[in-house]
Amino acid sequence: MKHGEGVGPAGPPSECNIPAVGGDRCFAGTVTGVVLVGGGSNRMGANKALLPFGRERLLDRVVARVREAFPRVILVSNDSASYNYLGLPVIRDIYPGRGPLSGIHAALSAVATPYIFVVACDMPFIDPKLALYLARQAPGYDVVVVRDGPYLEPLFAVYGRGCLEPVESILRRGLRARVVDFFPAVRVKYIERGELSDFADVDKVFMNINTPRDLERALQFLE
């Protein structure tokens, strides 16, 4: 798929006959689920997306959960051949080698929906209901992100089209930037982590896997 070509129609699907998650599948049609798979997995020493996690691969598990929330899902990676087996659109970074912000930029450039829900491929316990909950807060904001004191969860967050220009302006400057670096330039809705206790175990939900030790620990939480 070429960049800027669009992924799916711009608005909600005209017929909402897809089984509901939390009763708002039509709303979910305004959001494209985006799984970032463009990292180097250097700390893991092997492509972490394709590592076995229980009975499935880590990536397959994350994709299945994002699909429960949003009807359209894409991957962002510079190695489409490794992920074609999923049958999902795989788009490439426009600014390769710049980290997750580059993946967010590529996704915002490619989709036609007003919002994207972005998740890292290394978060095996994400909760589709929580993803939808964040997405529902998006109207009127450019970013919806969970905050825990000074810590943010930018790789389980919602981004609107208004992010594209500020993100692009950072990437054009040529440095590898943190995802949160453009937040001062946009309207950010912070969701306090403490308010999420209605959802599954929040400690588990945001767990991510970087090293073989992280993998070992996460597998202990697998039910």
Ligand SMILES: Nc1nc2c(ncn2[C@@H]2O[C@H](COP(=O)(O)OP(=O)(O)OP(=O)(O)O)[C@@H](O)[C@H]2O)c(=O)[nH]1
């Ligand atoms: N599209 C895209 N995704 C990226 C890029 N860098 C990291 N990611 C993704 O962002 C998420 C978090 O990545 P990290 O764990 O910080 O980085 P990583 O490169 O995968 O791992 P390390 O090499 O160990 O730092 C993962 O889903 C990565 O696949 C990138 O340059 N482009």
